[in-house]
Amino acid sequence: MQTKNIMIVGVGGQGTLLASKLLGRLLLSKGYDVKVSEVHGMSQRGGSVVTYVRYGDKVYSPVVDKGEADVIVSFEMLEAARWVEYLRTGGTLITNTQQVNPMPVITGAMAYPENLQEKITALGVQLDAVDALALAEQAGNAKAVNLVLMGRLSRYFDFTEQEWMDAIEQSVPPKFLELNKQAFLLGQAKAN
Amino acid sequence: MKKLMLGNEAVARGLYEAGCSFVSSYPGTPSTEVTECVAKYEEIYAEWAPNEKVAMEAAFGACLAGKRSFCGMKHVGLNVAADPLFTIAYTGVNAGMVIVVADDPGMHSSQNEQDSRHYAIAAKIPMLEPADSAEAIDFVKTAYAISEEYDTPVLLKMCTRIAHSQSVVDTGERVLPPQKPYEKNGGKYIMMPAGARQRHPLVEQRTKALTTYAETAPLNRVEPGRDHSIGIITSSTSYQYVKEVCGDTYPVLKLGLINPLPVEKIKAFAADVEQVIVVEELDGIIETHCRHIGLKVEGKELFSCMGEFSQNLVAEKLGMEKAGGTSLNETIPMRPPVMCAGCPHRGLFYTLKKNKLTVHGDIGCYTLGAVAPLTAIDTTICMGASVSGLHGFNKANEGASDNRTVAVIGDSTFMHSGVTGLINVAYNDSHSTVIILDNSITGMTGHQQNPTTGFNLKGNPCSKIDLEALCRAVGIRRVRVVDPYDLTECDTAIKEELAADEPSVIISRRPCALLKYVKHAGPLTVQTDKCVGCKACMKIGCPAISMVDGKAKIDNTLCTGCGVCSQLCKLGALTPGKEA
Numbered sequence: 009m010q011t012k013n014i015m016i017v018g019v020g021g022q023g024t025l026l027a028s029k030l031l032g033r034l035l036l037s038k039g040y041d042v043k044v045s046e047v048h049g050m051s052q053r054g055g056s057v058v059t060y061v062r063y064g065d066k067v068y069s070p071v072v073d074k075g076e077a078d079v080i081v082s083f084e085m086l087e088a089a090r091w092v093e094y095l096r097t098g099g100t101l102i103t104n105t106q107q108v109n110p111m112p113v114i115t116g117a118m119a120y121p122e123n124l125q126e127k128i129t130a131l132g133v134q135l136d137a138v139d140a141l142a143l144a145e146q147a148g149n150a151k152a153v154n155l156v157l158m159g160r161l162s163r164y165f166d167f168t169e170q171e172w173m174d175a176i177e178q179s180v181p182p183k184f185l186e187l188n189k190q191a192f193l194l195g196q197a198k199a200n
Numbered sequence: 201m202k203k204l205m206l207g208n209e210a211v212a213r214g215l216y217e218a219g220c221s222f223v224s225s226y227p228g229t230p231s232t233e234v235t236e237c238v239a240k241y242e243e244i245y246a247e248w249a250p251n252e253k254v255a256m257e258a259a260f261g262a263c264l265a266g267k268r269s270f271c272g273m274k275h276v277g278l279n280v281a282a283d284p285l286f287t288i289a290y291t292g293v294n295a296g297m298v299i300v301v302a303d304d305p306g307m308h309s310s311q312n313e314q315d316s317r318h319y320a321i322a323a324k325i326p327m328l329e330p331a332d333s334a335e336a337i338d339f340v341k342t343a344y345a346i347s348e349e350y351d352t353p354v355l356l357k358m359c360t361r362i363a364h365s366q367s368v369v370d371t372g373e374r375v376l377p378p379q380k381p382y383e384k385n386g387g388k389y390i391m392m393p394a395g396a397r398q399r400h401p402l403v404e405q406r407t408k409a410l411t412t413y414a415e416t417a418p419l420n421r422v423e424p425g426r427d428h429s430i431g432i433i434t435s436s437t438s439y440q441y442v443k444e445v446c447g448d449t450y451p452v453l454k455l456g457l458i459n460p461l462p463v464e465k466i467k468a469f470a471a472d473v474e475q476v477i478v479v480e481e482l483d484g485i486i487e488t489h490c491r492h493i494g495l496k497v498e499g500k501e502l503f504s505c506m507g508e509f510s511q512n513l514v515a516e517k518l519g520m521e522k523a524g525g526t527s528l529n530e531t532i533p534m535r536p537p538v539m540c541a542g543c544p545h546r547g548l549f550y551t552l553k554k555n556k557l558t559v560h561g562d563i564g565c566y567t568l569g570a571v572a573p574l575t576a577i578d579t580t581i582c583m584g585a586s587v588s589g590l591h592g593f594n595k596a597n598e599g600a601s602d603n604r605t606v607a608v609i610g611d612s613t614f615m616h617s618g619v620t621g622l623i624n625v626a627y628n629d630s631h632s633t634v635i636i637l638d639n640s641i642t643g644m645t646g647h648q649q650n651p652t653t654g655f656n657l658k659g660n661p662c663s664k665i666d667l668e669a670l671c672r673a674v675g676i677r678r679v680r681v682v683d684p685y686d687l688t689e690c691d692t693a694i695k696e697e698l699a700a701d702e703p704s705v706i707i708s709r710r711p712c713a714l715l716k717y718v719k720h721a722g723p724l725t726v727q728t729d730k731c732v733g734c735k736a737c738m739k740i741g742c743p744a745i746s747m748v749d750g751k752a753k754i755d756n757t758l759c760t761g762c763g764v765c766s767q768l769c770k771l772g773a774l775t776p777g778k779e780a
Contacts, residue, residue: 020537032204032366042204043332044366047308048229048646053565054743055537069444070332070365070437073512075523086532093527109746110535115573115738116747118533131526150757 011064013072014161017091018083019108020047020057023154026179027081028059030158034167034175035063045070056087056110079164081157083140084108089124092133101133102160104140104153136160143194149184152191159195205369207362210333211272211300212237213369214340219376220244220270220298222262224255226616227645228274229309230363231302235272236648239657243374248648248657251583251616252277256284256299260353263297264389266380268344272300275316276582280617282319288353289323290399291389295380296347298340302358305481306508309360309644311563311580313506315482320355320459324403326410327355327459328419331439333367339456342419350406350413357458359481361437361508411460419456422469425449430518431473433466433486433497437509438479444511445520461489470495477502477518481509539568541744542713542720542760544639544684548608549576550740550764551690557604557698560593562586562618564610565643565712573741583613587621587634594630603698606633611667612642612650619670625703626675633697633704636667637684640711647715671705678704685710687767713760721761723778726752730773737765737774 014031018024025046032044040063047057060072077095081102082088088103095101105125112118121127129135138160144152155176162172173189180188205213211234215223223246225235239246249255255271262269273281278301288297301319304310320327328343330336336358343354387395414420425431427449434442435455442452453469455461470476470490478487478499487499502517503509515522539546549569552559553576561567561577562585570577579589590607597605609618614636625632642648649655654664671679678700682693690708697704711718723744733750744758745765756778766774 019535021540029204029366036202036204036368041368042366044204045361046206046364046366048233048364053537053540053568053644054535056535067367068440069511070361070367070440071510073510073523075512075525077525086535089528090532090535093525095525096523109743110533111538111572111741111743112533112536114743114746115741116735117572118531121528121530121532124528127528127530131528 009064011062011067013077014061015058015072015077015080015091015094016061016083017056017058017080017087019087020053020055022083023151024057024059024083027154027158028061030175030179031061031161033178034171035061037171037175038167041065041067043067043070056090058091079161081161083153083157085124086110086120089121089128092128092131095133097132099133100136100164101128102136102138102157104157105137106139106141106153138195140195144191147191147194148187152188155188155191156195159192159197162192162196202368202370204366205333206233206366207330207333207336207358207364208233209237210336210369211340211356211358212241213371214337215270215298216241216244217337217372217374218341218344219268219374220344221267221376222259222269223247223271224249224258224262225272226250226252226255226277227642227648228277228302229645230304230360231272231274231277231300231358232645232648233363234300235657238270243376246657248650250651252281253283256281259297259299260284260288263293263295264382266295266382268296268377270298270300273302274310275301275303275314276310276312277301278316278319280583285319285325285353286323287391289325290391290396290403292351293347293353294382295377296344297353298343298347298356299353300356300358302360302363303482304360306360311582313482315485316355316357317458317485318483320357321485324407325353325355325459326350326457327357328456329357329436329458330362330456331436331454332362333365334369335456336362337369337371339419346410350410352406357436359437407460411463414457414460414462415465417457420462420465421454423448423452423454425451428473429475431469431476432479433469433476433490434479435486436481438481441509441511441514442479445515445518455486458485461486463493466490467493467495470497479503479509479514536571537568538571538741538743539565540713541742541758542762544708544710544713545569545637546574546684546740546742547687547764548635548637548684548690548708549574551687551694552576552606552608554691555604555694557606557694558593560586560590560605560607562607562609562613564613564637566608566610566637569608571741573739577608584609584617584621587618588624590632590634591621591625591628591630594632595628603631606635606694606698608635608637610643611636611638611640611652612648614667615651615665619674622671622676622705623674629703631701631703633694633706635706635708638667638707638709641715643712647712667707676703676705678702679707681707681709683710684708685762685764687764713762721763721776723756723759724754724761724763724766724774725777726754727773727775730771732771736768736770739768740764
């Protein structure tokens with residue numbers, strides 16, 4: 009099969025690394041060749057972060073380039089807008105509707121762009137917007153946004169519930185397992 | 201069993217399987233996880249050294265004692281360790297010694313984009329370069345075999361995309377070679393001029409022998425292609441982009457041994473294709489070698505010596521079809537990294553800015569003090585340069601000095617190479633004020649222990665440097681400690697120490713807000729009836745504060761309750777405790 013490309017984008021500290029690790033582990037268990045490219049270091053400190061997950065029969069490049077992503081999972085609205093150019097024609101953008109102001113907006117040097125959902129939809133992108141923060145809080149912790157969004161992403165794969173749950177178990181500390189499973193299920197179940 | 205493994209974790213696995221027994225490193229993105237992962241193997245002794253030079257010398261000592269040894273660092277770390285590197289190239293090793301150096305093309309987390317392959321050539325040391333995690337494991341083992349067979353330390357070069365990408369590996373068992381006895385051998389290990397003159401010819405012979413090895417070593421392989429109008433020579437992550445774009449269209453010579461490079465193998469490859477293109481990130485090292493052996497190749501005319509490549513870039517330069525996406529037709533505000541909410545450095549930097557000081561900065565999280573709205577740093581060069589730079593700046597200004605200049609340096613960076621600068625301040629008596637930002641951890645690279653924290657790499661309690669005593673011992677009489685959450689205390693200390701007629705050190709002490717053991721007061725509340733929207737609280741650039749409908753708003757998921765903002769609010773609108 010042709011290599012598939014998934015991008016997970018967000019703000020440093022939102023838990024994008026865990027999401028990409030979980031996804032990579034699941035894809036490997038399904039027998040695919042997998043590469044996951046991460047971001048460490050300075051940009052993790054509240055900067056714009058991106059991780060790439062690629063899978064198929066044989067994967068070479070560890071990164072996804074402009075116009076290549078089949079699915080982008082964005083943890084924040086502005087980051088969805090920033091990375092939308094990486095989506096292929098007909099690709100899907102799953103996004104958390106949460107807004108986190110970057111420093112130029114906080115200092116008043118720039119404004120947070122308005123109506124981003126409408127503008128992204130106007131590009132012909134399949135937009136799947138969800139209030140992941142509200143669902144994470146419902147599951148019991150605002151930090152579970154990553155698992156809510158993984159739940160949402162699971163709707164675009166044919167993997168069984170058990171396969172996802174196994175991957176979650178291998179990726180999160182036992183103490184937070186139930187909370188994370190709950191967040192995943194809430195993300196998965198939320199109707200359009 | 202097949203596993204997904206980070207490139208750096210794979211290097212650590214390779215060290216384990218190759219029977220490495222001694223590891224000494226200094227953290228630096230993108231190399232840090234090698235040593236963090238290797239520390240998890242009980243069989244391997246692993247430590248954080250105060251700097252890369254110490255780490256490399258310690259690793260050399262361990263190999264001399266007869267155990268396979270290792271040290272890891274980022275590209276700029278190799279500058280610090282260059283002194284031992286060039287001479288252990290002469291002495292060679294006893295048991296094998298491997299050095300990882302991780303480059304950072306694109307400068308994701310670095311102050312320059314230097315190409316470490318120059319060091320391998322300059323120091324005449326073999327260098328291997330893996331292109332994924334599976335190769336990282338294999339190449340570490342090969343590196344030890346080369347090290348022992350050819351009596352040389354071996355460099356293993358990583359880059360951000362190989363170090364920080366997970367790919368599939370098969371793991372194996374650990375094979376521990378017996379410890380080699382140390383035998384006195386002054387001619388080999390004492391590099392006085394007479395001895396070194398005897399060793400240098402051996403180094404040249406070794407490079408010749410390794411060049412012969414490079415001709416047939418499986419590290420360098422030709423992958424066949426259907427279309428011989430172009431042949432591509434490449435390595436590392438560039439190889440992955442080339443294969444992504446070309447598949448098996450063009451023949452590819454994939455190089456795993458970067459120094460020394462083969463001659464006949466490259467000539468034979470070139471003879472079999474109409475045009476040779478070299479694809480390599482940063483400098484044209486392979487390209488220069490090809491030209492040197494009389495081949496006509498294309499390289500840096502097509503591919504920049506700056507930044508990272510990608511599949512789209514390679515496709516474009518090779519004249520092939522590339523993907524392209526559609527962007528929004530508007531400016532998206534940048535999201536630069538920022539100091540975390542509750543960061544202890546923030547209050548201090550606010551004070552420096554308020555006093556309009558010239559600030560010699562250093563390497564660490566606190567370099568973010570240069571970013572708006574704090575914009576409190578004037579220079580960032582390299583580890584330790586703040587202290588020594590301040591000394592020179594003040595000496596040059598002596599007599600004309602306005603006493604408006606300080607250095608800021610973190611605890612780990614101070615241990616790395618700040619203390620030597622401070623010795624110079626005391627010894628040559630410049631009236632400098634050095635501020636040590638002691639957040640009790642190596643922050644930027646992700647919380648590594650260091651000599652000031654009281655814990656070692658394995659997490660065990662150990663001797664803890666007394667910073668105050670150290671500063672006094674080198675000859676600084678004025679040493680004081682402040683809490684950076686207390687703006688008044690910071691302001692007073694800085695004013696008094698700048699006015700003093702002798703060198704001084706201010707230790708700004710509070711642990712990193714992200715450390716697990718640090719307990720926070722909890723989010724503040726905005727008293728909306730008192731807030732007039734004056735934005736005084738915004739001056740510290742805290743990501744937890746924003747203005748909504750003309751009033752300050754606290755992000756409860758970020759705010760730690762450090763209270764620095766409330767000290768700026770003259771109306772008392774920011775109060776402890778979460779909104780009811």
